[in-house]
Amino acid sequence: MSSRRDFLRNTAFVAGGSMLGSAVKANAWLKNPVAPSDQLNVAAIGINGQGWSNVNAAMKVAGVNIVALCDVDQNVLDKRMVDLGKKVTDTSNVKLYADYRKLLDQKDIDAVIIGTPDHWHALQMIHASQAGKHVFVEKPVGNSIGECRAMVKAQQRYNNVVQCGQWQRSQQHFSDAIDFVHSGKLGNIRTVKVWCYLDWKQPLEVRANTLTPPGVDYKSWLGPAPTRPFNPNRFHFTFRWFWDYAGGLMTDWGVHLLDYALMGMKVANPKRISTVGGKFAKPDSADETPDTLMAMYEFDGFNIIWDHAVGIGNGNYGRDHGVAFIGNNGTLVLNRGGWEVIEEKKNAGKVVEPFHKSSDNGLDKHWVNFVDVIKTKKLGDLRCPIQAGADIASFSQMGNIAYRTGEKLVWDENKMQFKDEAINKKYFMKEYFNGYQLPKI
Template sequence: MSSRRKFLQQGTLLTGGALLASAFAQNGFAYFRNNIMPSDQVRIGAIGINGMGWSNVTAALKVPGVVLAAICDIDQSVISKRQTDLQKMGIDPNTVRVYNDYRKLLDQKDIDAVIIGTPDHWHALQMIHACEAGKDVYVEKPVGNSIVECNAMVAAQQKYGKIVQAGQWQRSQQHFTDAVNFVHSGQLGNVRTVKVWCYLDWKQPLDHKPDSAVPAGVDYKQWLGPAQNRPFNINRFHFTFRWFWDYAGGLMTDWGVHLLDYALMGMKADTPKSIATLGGKFAKPDSADETPDTLMALYEFDKFNIVWDHALGIGNGSYNRDHGIAFIGNAGTLVLNRNGWEVIEEKKNEPRVAIPFQKSTDNGLNKHWENFISVVRSRKAEQLNCSIQEAAKIARLSQMGNIAYRTNQKLFWNTQQGKFTDNNINQKYLAAQYHNGYKLPII
């Protein structure tokens, strides 16, 4: 035990500068995994392995010394697919334990850290239970499906002292850091507006589908968990769950936590004074989606505004980009997205500033995992690129936008009390409604 603890705390020889992670291909990583003493490994379990959950597994296994100890999913067809994937990766599936109940995975004593890649409505419970079980956690975004859930997740990390990283992997990309540093340099002049947008032309509104029998091999009761009990409908399952209020918050929380995050970082901001929205199901009013396909949200701060703008089924966003963040200053506008950043000069103002396009050159997800594992080993939580505290802040902001939309009101936030000034709004929307006997733990 002492040898293992010493390695986890001093394992920067393996991950400190991420040099090894960028120097070897997958076969090289397999060599390191197979030649590190078992007591020196970081053993992970993955809960929810259909989408980003599995992307996280593959990224994690590129970090030397990381071993996949267990997988968990409520869909047997997904488990079978991933067992085949493990074989293709040169990993014997028989060495990886399989569960369909995440609590049993958490009981596995030799697991050091877990991935939570389940639908949004499960994130809070599973993260809290994982911390209770003594596991470090990598939880997908958005971290909470309500403001109260976000608060509980922060409290759980503080109570149990575990390392908790959120899957906002853009925080590990160098060009995002460079762009924010430029904003902070003051060269843009006074920034009065930050525009944030996401236009997804590959996502069209959902057609209505009839309820049906639960597919063979799916534990639908376990999938629903704390969500309202409803008949099975394929529209509400797997990827498209995110367009229904029972489980998620639509594009505002799905992409908003990535993009609005950088608006807050660039402006060194926390919570807004007020929030107002306009939008609806304008692309296809009779679609099966519950969340709006078109939405604009205005966040008011003391000396600037943040504007969120999203649209499904359209790809022509601001500055001819389908997503991005624009810091609009007196001397120039910095435009940033996953591809890179540039500064467009303000031609009639002095001094002028312009920077040609700076292209992204790294893999954010891989670097995010290198960061997480390095902190699991060092126990220096302050070195996380996206702590649960930071992730909760931006998840709350996205939830505020959705609540303003759902209430059709301009809302005012009391920062000191951590709630809206309207108690009727707080009672109805601050916490997610739990069903089927589930309760959010009181931390």
């Protein structure tokens, strides 16, 4: 068996330093413990929401040790250390950080989780790659098309393992459904409908600006986003509904669901994009992103239609979210619960496929895949590499840009940008503030 030093040397890059420091050994209870040479030290940046879900999934993988946590909210750090203490016997050697750059200087870290708000993903993923770390970055990977391009270039330059947090790609029933789509049994597919109706999310009530809560480094939370007074609507989970930090439901759920539309149809970029929608549920809400939106992506021979509604749960086919491949012979309906085929009446008995229920945990399997690829160095085995994450994040951004401009956008596949230069100039790359800038790759 190779030594720890050999393991590091043989990975895609060298993180540097000894990797045998103290850590939370999440798998200490295993009957067949993993040898030190095969263990992986993981740290997490941004642990309030999905970042913490990733920590929990990582801890289930044999050989993964949690060595550091980072958050700009001391209240979150304190809470997560209590949570961690309920899972392991000793947390005294887990290092805590408020500044992710100091975390990246810790030499014994092999891989980092990036679970921060969207506007931080690109900068932190690139910095982590430069520091010699493998990266598990949450979706959407970038907050603009330009950021997505920069993230792909960074991975290509530093040759590290970068897994995007679109865990549905690791669920068996999603894969089975796409195999059925590719079988041709549905006949010619004319339209792919993708929708998300969230009745548990209501438009935000307008709230006054306040003082920054104790324990929160708000300046660091804003980072490259414009400086604004602290407002609770813009903080933690609800940052998603403001353009400074994210892209609303289109990039929050859209990257998950539209990803399968692209996979099923084996396409990446549309020819034209147009949208209709707005703040229809409550026009005076605090949200900036639309609560109601339909986006049409035009391809040769078929269309992909995105449809979302905040505060409503009655979606298509009796489901609050899903993807429907509508073919001449039947329609395949897919969501996180499972998939089935609804046949056309004229084809009764010809395209029968009953409901297939989901039976596995996609996030857990996504983490097993990430760790396996770090060890095998077979980047082609990644379920959601950075290029795939960048493609779908860019695709979702196209819909948002069409909405924000009110224009029907035309994509130039040769130049890989919009044909309207004014739109490229304003929306292609997210503007950075407060002295931050993406590194030149």
